[in-house]
Amino acid sequence: xxxxxxxxxxxxxxxxxxxxxxxxxxxxxxxxxxxxxxxxxxxxxxxxxxxxxxxxxxxxxxxxxxxxxxxxxxxxxxxxxxxxxxxxxxxxxxxxxxxxxxxxxxxxxxxxxxxxxxxxxxxxxxxxxxxxxxxxxxxxxxxxxxxxxxxxxxxxxxxxxxxxxxxxxxxxxxxxxxxxxxxxxxxxxxxxxxxxxxxxxxxxxxxxxxxxxxxxxxxxxxxxxxxxxxxxxxxxxxxxxxxxxxxxxxxxxxx
Amino acid sequence: xxxxxxxxxxxxxxxxxxxxxxxxxxxxxxxxxxxxxxxxxxxxxxxxxxxxxxxxxxxxxxxxxxxxxxxxxxxxxxxxxxxxxxxxxxxxxxxxxxxxxxxxxxxxxxxxxxxxxxxxxxxxxxxxxxxxxxxxxxxxxxxxxxxxxxxxxxxxxxxxxxxxxxxxxxxxxxxxxxxxxxxxxxxxxxxxxxxxxxxxxxxxxxxxxxxxxxxxxxxxxxxxxxxxxxxxxxxxxxxxxxxxxxxxxxxxxxxxxxxxxxxxxxxxxxxxx
Numbered sequence: 001x002x003x004x005x006x007x008x009x010x011x012x013x014x015x016x017x018x019x020x021x022x023x024x025x026x027x028x029x030x031x032x033x034x035x036x037x038x039x040x041x042x043x044x045x046x047x048x049x050x051x052x053x054x055x056x057x058x059x060x061x062x063x064x065x066x067x068x069x070x071x072x073x074x075x076x077x078x079x080x081x082x083x084x085x086x087x088x089x090x091x092x093x094x095x096x097x098x099x100x101x102x103x104x105x106x107x108x109x110x111x112x113x114x115x116x117x118x119x120x121x122x123x124x125x126x127x128x129x130x131x132x133x134x135x136x137x138x139x140x141x142x143x144x145x146x147x148x149x150x151x152x153x154x155x156x157x158x159x160x161x162x163x164x165x166x167x168x169x170x171x172x173x174x175x176x177x178x179x180x181x182x183x184x185x186x187x188x189x190x191x192x193x194x195x196x197x198x199x200x201x202x203x204x205x206x207x208x209x210x211x212x213x214x215x216x217x218x219x220x221x222x223x224x225x226x227x228x229x230x231x232x233x234x235x236x237x238x239x240x241x242x243x244x245x246x247x248x249x250x251x252x253x254x255x
Numbered sequence: 256x257x258x259x260x261x262x263x264x265x266x267x268x269x270x271x272x273x274x275x276x277x278x279x280x281x282x283x284x285x286x287x288x289x290x291x292x293x294x295x296x297x298x299x300x301x302x303x304x305x306x307x308x309x310x311x312x313x314x315x316x317x318x319x320x321x322x323x324x325x326x327x328x329x330x331x332x333x334x335x336x337x338x339x340x341x342x343x344x345x346x347x348x349x350x351x352x353x354x355x356x357x358x359x360x361x362x363x364x365x366x367x368x369x370x371x372x373x374x375x376x377x378x379x380x381x382x383x384x385x386x387x388x389x390x391x392x393x394x395x396x397x398x399x400x401x402x403x404x405x406x407x408x409x410x411x412x413x414x415x416x417x418x419x420x421x422x423x424x425x426x427x428x429x430x431x432x433x434x435x436x437x438x439x440x441x442x443x444x445x446x447x448x449x450x451x452x453x454x455x456x457x458x459x460x461x462x463x464x465x466x467x468x469x470x471x472x473x474x475x476x477x478x479x480x481x482x483x484x485x486x487x488x489x490x491x492x493x494x495x496x497x498x499x500x501x502x503x504x505x506x507x508x509x510x511x512x513x514x515x516x517x518x519x520x521x522x523x524x525x526x527x528x
Contacts, residue, residue, distance in 0.1 A: 217369060
């Protein structure tokens with residue numbers, strides 16, 4: 001019942017990919033300078049090229065753009081204490097130090113977002129959960145995580161259904177901001193009560209399928225893992241910790 | 256010997272003052288296919304929850320009387336043990352599926368895995384359940400990409416994989432179109448014939464009950480008001496008064512007689528011309 005993964009990166013064990021994503025995210029935010037986020041972006045770019053993610057990757061890139069634009073604008077023009085003006089637009093002054101901070105922050109966020117995107121696009125949730133459960137995570141824990149992931153599209157679908165049915169009864173949810181805000185209340189009520197009722201039904205269905213049985217579940221979907229990957233994971237975590245420690249103690253000064 | 260027995264059962268939901276079930280006596284023998292019908296709020300779904308040991312076990316409330324699941328009082332059975340004796344299929348197929356599995360095969364394996372079975376036993380049970388529910392061809396499909404009828408059959412297979420002695424089906428076709436209803440109906444008929452699993456089917460669709468059940472009960476306000484062979488109960492003149500529509504065969508016979516015509520064959524229990 002395995003779905004055949006394609007490509008080297010997709011074939012990696014889910015925990016290996018999780019370790020790569022987490023270490024990338026930590027390094028992107030903690031280690032100072034231009035070179036760490038740039039190096040991470042190059043790494044993520046190589047993975048993207050190798051996995052042929054193509055267009056699937058685009059929404060993740062586009063989603064970061066509003067945040068990056070606001071970071072660039074705010075830091076460049078409003079960075080506190082900066083005096084090295086490089087441009088004046090009316091009452092606003094762009095500063096060199098503000099632009100530097102904004103550029104580094106943008107690269108960090110981009111590296112973080114893209115590493116998470118690579119993980120999400122190459123690792124099915126159920127693969128990760130199956131592997132975590134095999135490693136000893138309780139069935140309740142894995143089910144809660146899996147349900148949380150699955151609940152998002154279900155809630156979105158339900159929200160659309162509720163909105164459509166309320167519109168069919170004359171609710172105006174288009175137009176001015178005030179109209180939209182006023183339309184939220186009759187949408188939120190059915191959405192929340194419907195979701196709660198669904199939770200109760202699901203809970204009963206789970207009980208009816210022996211979910212509370214005390215025995216350990218057999219693994220039916222073994223995820224590929226290898227000695228190389230295990231060593232690689234520990235090395236990656238070790239290097240990340242060392243870099244974080246060196247950054248905090250001031251021993252690491254990268255350009 | 257019965258697989259499910261309710262003796263003078265009264266049940267009240269948590270926070271409610273009225274009894275949803277008020278003195279129910281019901282016994283289902285191994286392999287028997289029993290239908291249960293009645294108007295909305297008659298207590299049909301409550302019979303399902305009580306019979307499967309979920310009420311009051313999982314949802315609370317107050318139970319009086321005796322509920323025996325395969326000879327053991329439901330109060331002495333933890334829900335995971337009750338699930339292996341009495342399966343329950345709800346109306347809504349989508350809320351019965353876990354939503355966390357990648358394929359139908361894994362969905363059906365969810366229950367046997369919970370029981371802590373070895374992989375070989377899980378594989379054997381899943382194959383058996385998929386075959387019995389006639390959904391072997393769906394085993395590699397994603398559960399959230401199934402039609403309503405297919406999802407209901409996958410849910411059925413998921414409960415069958417626990418190998419219960421009796422399956423309680425709470426309006427299994429209520430959200431299905433005629434094609435989905437026919438699909439589920441044919442599968443249930445095959446299940447009753449081939450597996451020996453007893454079925455307690457709650458349905459408004461009396462045509463379906465007539466085609467599947469040997470015995471039918473009618474519930475009103477938490478009490479059983481009719482109980483007997485399916486043909487006799489479903490042709491009973493009092494059925495409409497209990498908020499139940501007679502099967503199309505019976506309605507046709509009545510329509511013919513009201514027009515002064517006598518059917519050639521016995522359509523409603525009365526001899527034909």
